[in-house]
Amino acid sequence: MNVSLARETKETKIALTFDPEGTGKVAVETGIPFFDHMLTGMARHGGFDLTCTVTGDLGVDSHHTIEDTGIVLGDAIKAAIGEGRGIRRFAHAIIPMDESLAQVALDCGGRGYLVYTGTFGARTLGNIPPDLFEHFFYTLCIHAGITAHIRFTGRNDHHQCEAMFKAFGIALGEALAKSGKTKEIPSTKGTF
Structure with a gap:
């Protein structure tokens, strides 16, 4: 969809x-090259199509651009999930990138929540304050109705961040994939 x-x-x-049923076609232009790189990796490895064009108040800082991208992407994911008929709902991914490792577990069942465990050593990553990555995922999860557990470790901040975005993308792609077993809503309640 x-x-x-x-x-x-x-x-x-x-x-x-x-488009969660896409092929990983990506065109992202947020005005923040490092963020573009992260979103591109997330979508490409998740196997979903993503186009995103953002004009933001980058003269102030990157906060509004990153936060609002999370809002809109979260809303789009929620719309794509719809009732959730036939999706797998749950998925996880463990992704290494050299010395770094990221683990992401998702439940796309309508309840937005984030557990985020990991720290970056640098004051900025691609001119982005590292706390904005947690804020991006929090905002996305709340708007999408996704419970996410994100955990990452390593020494190189770029590797940690990239592994985290790729792991999230892979888990999201798998959670939104059609199970092929049923067209029912994957919930004992019968609804999200």
Whole structure:
């Protein structure tokens, strides 16, 4: 299901498309090259299509651009999930990148929550304060209705961050994939 959303505030203007049944075609332009790199890796390795164009108040800082991208991507994921009929719902990924390791476990069952365990050593990553990565995933999860447990370790901040985004993408792609076993909603409640 291809979802297209747009959002415009005094701080950002975002146009985004998300297709969980895509092939990993990605075109991302947020004005923040490192963030573009992370989103591209997440989508490509997750096997979903993502286009995202953002104009943000980068003269202030990167916070609004990253946060609002999380809002719109989360809303798009939630729209793609819909009732959740036939999706796997749960998935996890463990991804190494040299000395770093990221683990992500997801439940796409309608309850937004984030457990985020890991720290970066640098004050910035690609000119982004590292706390914004946790904030991005928190915002995305709340808007998408995803419970996520993200854990990462390593020495190289770039490797840790990239492994985390790729692991999230892989887990998301698997959680949203059709199970092929049933077209039911994967919940004992019968609904998310």
